[in-house]
Amino acid sequence: MSRYLPITIASLSTLLIASDALAGAFAVREQSAWFQGLSFAGNATVSKSLSSMYWNPATMTGHDGIQVETSQTVVFPRATIDLDTATIDAVPTPVTGVPYSSGDIGVDAWVPAGYGTWKVDERLTLGVSSNAPYGFETKPQIEWAGQVYARSSRVLSVNITPMAAYELTEKFSVGVGWQLQYLQVRLKSATGVPPIAANSPTAELRGEDYNLGFGATVGALFKPWEGTQLGIGYRSPIEHNLKGRLVVGGNAPTPIRANIIMPETVTVSFQQELNERWRGMGTFEWTHWSRFGTFPVFNLQDQVVSELPFQYNDGYFISLGTEYDFTENFTGRFGLAYEWSPIDEANRTPRLPDANRFWISAGLSYFYEDWLEVDIGYSHLFPESESININPDHPFYEGITIQGPVNDTNVDIVSLGARLKF
Structure with a gap:
């Protein structure tokens, strides 16, 4: 079996890209069927799943031989803006x-992720992951009272990360990786203020980073005593130089460019064995969304032709979970979480009416002999009731004041994963 097989499988698993955001703003947390069932508690510590390497590359030292894993997640979001x-x-x-x-x-969105690891010797492990760390898509009906703010919105991403981890001692491991990230943006809205009416022309902004953005990921894993793990991981900011076009109605396209910086994330987790079958774990995560302000959009003459306003706050996430081994072949898990969104009424728009939310999750793993393991995870998210309030003081204001609640908001997430060991 070729030692390059994990890299090939992990890279091919991200053929489609996430199209909805489930980690505050438009970050995508759904990178693991295993941790989906835990509300992502303990995701920076070692488990049987390879996917913890996304949050903490040092966890790769906990896996032997050659292993590959895929996680396929389907997200079912619902929300209606009633002005x-x-x-x-x-x-x-x-x-x-x-x-x-x-x-x-x-x-509805499909979120794929793939992982591969190769234990080179007793201390060194190499690996690669493929993920979609950012993405969302929303589609109001074409003709509605908020159409100058949103007709459709889409962000897509692909991230490939080769990594290496080294076990310095039996209690302490470190890891590092190099992120290569592709980003694409498609935003549509109606033109004409005043008036606003049916059949208003559409303005569309398209941009993507053909040259890729680059970043790092680093992590550490500490096992102070048997049965206890403490993990910390860091994913760096990544700058993207978007190039594309701005099309207004039937006019000729205007070539444009814009520089944006995706935020860094810090994840801290613990895992504690309570007895031979029962484990408890938790996670705290911080994302530096406050660096996401307003980004100017330039034409080829370096003139500002539009803006991408966000003005986000920092995002926070905390979760607790537990696992129980029912038999040698079946493990169940359960998790709860609360997430503080970087979006509030001061910066909320119809493109992405995000809000703080509660998580409840459950999952199950089946271990078939020594070479195949299958995971399933489910989460239901309960967003808090919030409103849209765009007025002349709002950063996204376009000449029309709109006010009203975001109703019928909830999200269901189903995730299926599998691991092969060679």
Whole structure:
């Protein structure tokens, strides 16, 4: 069996890219069927799953031989924006002739991830992962009172990360990796303020980073005594030089460019064996979304032709979970989490009406002999009730004040994973 097989399988597993955001703003946390069932508690410590290497590359030292893993997740989001008011401020007059409801803006998404590790010797382990760390897609109905703020939105990403981990002592391991990331952005909205009406032309901004963005990931794993693990991982910021075009109505496309920086993330986890069958774990995560401000969009003459406003806050996530080995072949797990979104009423838009949310998760693993393991995980997310309130003080303001609640919001996530050992 070729030692390059893990790299090949892990790279090919990300053929489609995540299209909905489930980790605050448009980060995607759904990188593991195993940890999905734990609400991602303990995800920076060693388990039988390879996927912890995404958050902490040092955990690769806990896996022997050659192993590959794939995780395939399907996300079912739902949300409707029901505006109470929509006013054209230049006139001023209420918006008429179009619905005040967005309809369901959620778009079902498939999130693939792949991992491979090779234990070179007793201390050194090499590996590679392929993931979609950022992504979202929302689609209100084409004609609605908030159409100047969103007709459709899509962000796609692919991240390939070769890694190495080294066991310095029996109690302490370190790991490092090099991220190569592709990013694509597609944003559509209606033009014309005032007036707003059915059949308004569409403005579309497209951009992607053909040259890839580069970053690092580092981590450490500490086992102070038998049965206890402490892990910390860091994924660095990544700058993207987007190039594309801006098309307004039937006009000729305008070539554009924009530089944006994706945020860094720090993940801290613990895992504690309670007895031979029962384990407890937890995770705290911080994402530096506050670096995500307003990014100017330039034409080829270096003139600002548009802006990408965000003005996010930092994001935080905390989770607790437990695992229990029912038999040698079956392990069950359960997790709870709470997430503080970087989006609040001061920066919330119809493109991504994110909010703080509770998580509840459960999962099961089946171990078939020594060479095949299968995981399934499920989560239900309960977003808190929030509203859209875009007015002249809002960073996304485009001449129309809109106000109203985001209703019927909930998310179901189903994840299936498998590992092969050679």
